[in-house]
Each structure stands twice: as C-alpha cells, then as structure tokens.
Amino acid sequence: MSFDLLGLRAELLSAVAAQGYTTPTPIQSKTIPVILEGRDVLAGAQTGTGKTAAFTLPMLQLLSRSPQETRGRLPRALVLTPTRELAAQVHESVRTYGVNMRLKSTVVFGGVGINPQIEHLRRGVDILVATPGRLLDHAGQGTVNLSRVEILVLDEADRMLDMGFIHDIKRILKLLPMKRQNLLFSATYSDEVKRLADGLLHNPEAIEVARRNTAAETISQVVHPVGHGRKRELLSHLIKKGDWRQVLVFTRTKHGANRLSTQLESDGINATAIHGNKSQAARTRALADFKSGVVRILVATDIAARGLDIDSLPHVVNYDLPNVPEDYVHRIGRTGRAGANGMALSLVSSEEKDLLRDIQRVLGRNIPVEEIPGFKHEAAQAPGSANREPERRPERHLDRPRRTNSFSRQPSRRRNG
Ligand code: AMP
Numbered sequence: 001m002s003f004d005l006l007g008l009r010a011e012l013l014s015a016v017a018a019q020g021y022t023t024p025t026p027i028q029s030k031t032i033p034v035i036l037e038g039r040d041v042l043a044g045a046q047t048g049t050g051k052t053a054a055f056t057l058p059m060l061q062l063l064s065r066s067p068q069e070t071r072g073r074l075p076r077a078l079v080l081t082p083t084r085e086l087a088a089q090v091h092e093s094v095r096t097y098g099v100n101m102r103l104k105s106t107v108v109f110g111g112v113g114i115n116p117q118i119e120h121l122r123r124g125v126d127i128l129v130a131t132p133g134r135l136l137d138h139a140g141q142g143t144v145n146l147s148r149v150e151i152l153v154l155d156e157a158d159r160m161l162d163m164g165f166i167h168d169i170k171r172i173l174k175l176l177p178m179k180r181q182n183l184l185f186s187a188t189y190s191d192e193v194k195r196l197a198d199g200l201l202h203n204p205e206a207i208e209v210a211r212r213n214t215a216a217e218t219i220s221q222v223v224h225p226v227g228h229g230r231k232r233e234l235l236s237h238l239i240k241k242g243d244w245r246q247v248l249v250f251t252r253t254k255h256g257a258n259r260l261s262t263q264l265e266s267d268g269i270n271a272t273a274i275h276g277n278k279s280q281a282a283r284t285r286a287l288a289d290f291k292s293g294v295v296r297i298l299v300a301t302d303i304a305a306r307g308l309d310i311d312s313l314p315h316v317v318n319y320d321l322p323n324v325p326e327d328y329v330h331r332i333g334r335t336g337r338a339g340a341n342g343m344a345l346s347l348v349s350s351e352e353k354d355l356l357r358d359i360q361r362v363l364g365r366n367i368p369v370e371e372i373p374g375f376k377h378e379a380a381q382a383p384g385s386a387n388r389e390p391e392r393r394p395e396r397h398l399d400r401p402r403r404t405n406s407f408s409r410q411p412s413r414r415r416n417g
Contacts (some may be wrong), residue, residue: 006032011100012057019096026052026209027155032058038181040204042197046187047156048333049209052093055153055183062151062181063126065357072104074148075128078176080169082159083303084109084131085287090155091129103127108144110134112280118143132168139175140273148174154200155184158193159410166196173200175362188326218405219332221344223356223369225376228349231319232260234375235347236267239297242402244315246290249299250331252320257299259317264297271297275304302327305334318353321355325362 003016003024027045034041035058037085045051054401059077066076079094081087086173093108098105105127114137121128121144128135128144138144145412152173154160160169180203197204227232239247249271251257264271272295273288283304288293302322316335322328328346335342346367350355360366 003030005055005346005399006058007036008032008103009061009155011064012097015097015099016053018056018099023055026312027051028054028057028248030207031055031207032205034060034205035181035183036061038062040182040201041184042201042204042206043068043132043183044187044189044206044208045185046333051155051185052090053097053145055155055185056093056097058129059151059153059183060101060103060300064101065101067223070148071102071126072124074145075125077127077151077153078135078137078146078172079127079151079153079155080132080160080172081129081155081165082165083130085283085304086156088280088284093298094127094129100129104377105129108134109280110137110222114138114141127224127245132172136168136171139172143251146172147177149176149180151181151183152176154196155182155185157184158190158195159189161192161196167190171197185328209300219335219342219344221346221367222355223348223367224372225347226347226349226372227375228351231347231349232263232267233317234372235260235317236264237265237271237372237375238317239269239346242315245293245316246313247295247315248305248313248334249297250305250322251299251301251318251321252323254301256320257301257304259415261297261299261383264299269297270295271299273299276299294383302331305331314342316342316344318344320347321346321348321352321359323355325355328359329362349410 002025003013003021006024006029008016012347017050027043027049031041031043035055043051063071063076064264070076079087087109091105095104103126104124106117106125107129108117108121109131109388110133114134117134117138118141121138132319135144156281161165182204184197185206186202224234234242235249237302238244249260250408253258253399254273254275255279257275261271261273268302274283274286278286284296286295290298290374299319313335316333319326332342332344335344346356356367
C-alpha cells in the first residue's frame with residue numbers, strides 16, 4: 001500500500017514524503033479514505049500507531065476544498081485533546097503535514113498565558129487544537145467562535161473521559177453547529193466511550209487496528225520484587241549496573257515523581273520530572289533534554305507522559321504499578337517501538353501484588369519475575385514494619401536469577417474488599 005492510493009492531494013503527499021514516510025500505517029490506510037468521504041469515524045488506535053496523521057492529513061485536505069473567502073477566519077476544524085503535551089504535538093503535526101497548504105492553525109491550552117492565544121484566534125484560523133478547559137475559558141470570554149466548525153476530532157477520547165472532561169466536552173458540543181463531521185479516536189472502548197460515541201457519531205465507520213504491543217513481541221517485560229522502601233536504591237543500582245542512558249520512569253503521583261528525580265540526582269544520575277504541576281516551558285525543556293541525552297532519566301506520571309512523542313525508548317520502568325491496568329499497556333508501549341527491542345521493568349512491592357494480578361489479567365499472561373540479589377522483600381522490611389505480612393521466599397543463587405511467576409500464585413486479596 002502506498003500513500004498515493006489514499007486519495008490525498010500532492011501538497012500533502014510531498015509533506016508526508018518529506019517526513020520520510022513511505023507506507024501508510026494500518027490506521028492511516030483504513031481511516032484516510034473514509035474521512036475524505038466526509039463520514040464520521042470511530043477509530044480504535046493508540047499513540048504510536050500513526051493516528052495523528054490519520055486524521056490530520058484528510059482534515060487538511062477537506063478544509064482546503066473550501067472557497068477562499070471562508071479560509072483563515074473562524075475555526076473550521078476543532079481537535080480536542082486531553083493534555084497540553086498532546087495538543088502541542090497534534091498542532092506540530094498539523095503544521096508539519098500542512099506545510100504546503102495555505103491553512104492557518106493554532107493551539108490553546110492551559111498553564112500558559114491566554115493573551116497570545118487570544119491574539120492568534122483574533123487573527124483567524126482554520127484549525128484549532130485545544131484542551132477542553134482552556135477552550136471553554138476562551139468561549140466564556142467570547143474570544144473563540146465555534147459556530148463554523150465543520151470537523152470535530154476527539155483525540156484520545158478515553159483519556160479525556162478518564163480525566164473527567166465529559167462535562168466540558170458536552171458544553172463544547174453545544175457550541176458547535178449540528179451539522180459537522182465527527183472523528184473519535186480512542187485507545188480503549190469503555191462503556192463511557194461507547195456512550196459518548198453513540199451520542200456524537202452519525203452512522204460512523206468503526207475502524208480498529210491491532211493494539212500495539214499487546215503481544216509484546218519486541219518488549220521484554222520483567223517484574224523485580226522489592227521492598228517498598230528500597231525501590232530507589234534498586235533503580236539506581238539497575239541504572240548504574242546496566243549503564244542505561246535513556247529511561248522513562250513512571251510514578252503514580254506528581255510528588256513521587258519530584259522526590260524520585262531529586263533522589264536519583266543525589267545518587268549522581270541525571271534525572272528530571274515531568275508532570276502537570278510544571279509549567280509548559282519546564283515540561284518542554286525536560287522533554288528536549290531527555291531526547292537529546294542531557295538528562296538520562298525522565299520521571300513522569302501517567303497523565304504527563306500521555307502523548308509524549310518519544311520513540312523506541314530502550315527502557316521503561318514502572319517504579320509504582322499503575323492503578324489502572326490499561327495504563328501498564330500504555331506505559332510499556334513507550335519502549336520497543338518501530339521494531340526496536342525494549343525492556344519494561346516493574347519494581348513491585350508486596351503491597352502491589354493485587355495490582356500486578358490485575359495487570360496480568362489484562363495482558364492475558366504472567367510477567368516473568370526476577371529477583372535481584374540483595375533486594376528481595378525480606379531484606380526490605382524497614383525496622384518497625386515487622387508486623388507487615390512478610391514475604392517468604394527461598395534463597396537464590398546470585399548467578400542464577402530465577403524467572404518465576406510466583407507473584408501470580410500468591411493467594412489473591414481483593415483491594416477495597
Ligand atoms: P502517533 O500515533 O500519531 O503518535 O504517531 C507515532 C509516530 O509515528 C510519530 O512519530 C509519527 O511521526 C510517526 N508516523 C506517522 N505515520 C507514519 C508513517 N506512515 N510511517 C512512519 N512513521 C509514521
């Protein structure tokens with residue numbers, strides 16, 4: 001399959017070629033022709049599948065068909081994303097793929113000054129990329145007019161719902177014309193996503209591409225059991241021993257991300273944290289430093305990491321297991337992209353056994369367990385925590401790391417009863 005067969009115009013094909021893409025990804029070859037026909041689309045695709053180009057390319061083409069006098073005024077395409085990072089990246093894609101077209105675009109998100117955004121909107125746009133909260137701020141102030149929107153894209157709709165944006169989305173929908181084309185992209189189909197899709201889409205074409213990396217052929221996954229209090233020590237040990245150069249580490253909380261990056265720094269490992277409390281400028285800088293290798297370790301929360309365009313990371317570490325099993329799949333999807341081999345490691349304390357069990361259920365298989373000598377649970381019991389349920393494990397030889405699935409055989413205790 002070649003891009004030439006998708007019905008895209010020459011300006012877009014040359015922009016795609018300039019990116020070095022030779023073949024459309026599956027989501028692109030399935031979605032682009034349908035969007036070009038003007039139909040609504042319900043697309044199941046994760047980050048990394050090429051979904052951004054899948055909606056951006058045909059969107060640009062549809063917008064370029066309109067008469068000159070309607071252009072560059074009020075937004076005719078609106079792309080909603082859950083996070084600022086994703087908004088910035090989608091906007092970057094709009095600019096990249098639209099480089100040969102005379103369409104204007106801008107992006108609005110919170111955490112940065114509103115005035116420059118107002119100025120951009122005032123000068124006129126064709127494509128507006130936005131996070132829901134800031135878009136509503138603009139709507140409230142009358143600095144955006146959505147009455148001319150022809151195409152609506154909800155990118156990572158599942159995330160938007162997870163993040164509690166449903167009411168914002170509903171408010172935004174009321175500001176749009178009834179007649180429009182709707183494109184909904186989501187990595188997962190919860191009942192909530194289905195409800196949203198049912199209310200939004202008219203006779204949609206449902207397009208699903210294989211979930212990336214669920215089979216995880218290119219990712220080796222391992223669980224390292226460790227006492228909660230010794231995770232940092234183990235992580236430093238693994239980074240130094242393996243001489244890892246680029247590691248994305250996930251923590252559950254912003255506070256945990258900050259604390260860990262400071263601790264790693266004090267261990268002599270260049271690290272930085274990225275999360276929602278940081279300014280946009282700080283986040284952009286952290287990402288750039290990480291990509292260029294100035295910073296070895298990027299510590300992130302799930303929400304902050306969402307939409308980060310970092311390809312083929314050699315190592316992803318789950319410092320804390322995510323509460324939502326699907327997040328595990330998203331996290332490890334950061335490694336092993338584009339056929340490169342990647343390693344996803346999880347540092348799992350005995351308190352996280354139930355979370356691990358739930359993740360393994362979603363994966364449909366058990367993750368091999370490998371104890372790192374000197375870091376097993378017993379050794380990790382902090383003084384005074386002796387009344388915690390001890391984990392009894394047989395001694396193992398240092399030269400014979402054993403891979404077991406002993407975690408999954410523990411009698412399970414349901415969390416929250
Ligand atoms: P996305 O799923 O939109 O986040 O895209 C993931 C990555 O794939 C981005 O870095 C894109 O630049 C890249 N990409 C998108 N389409 C193609 C393609 N047809 N061939 C190669 N790379 C692509």
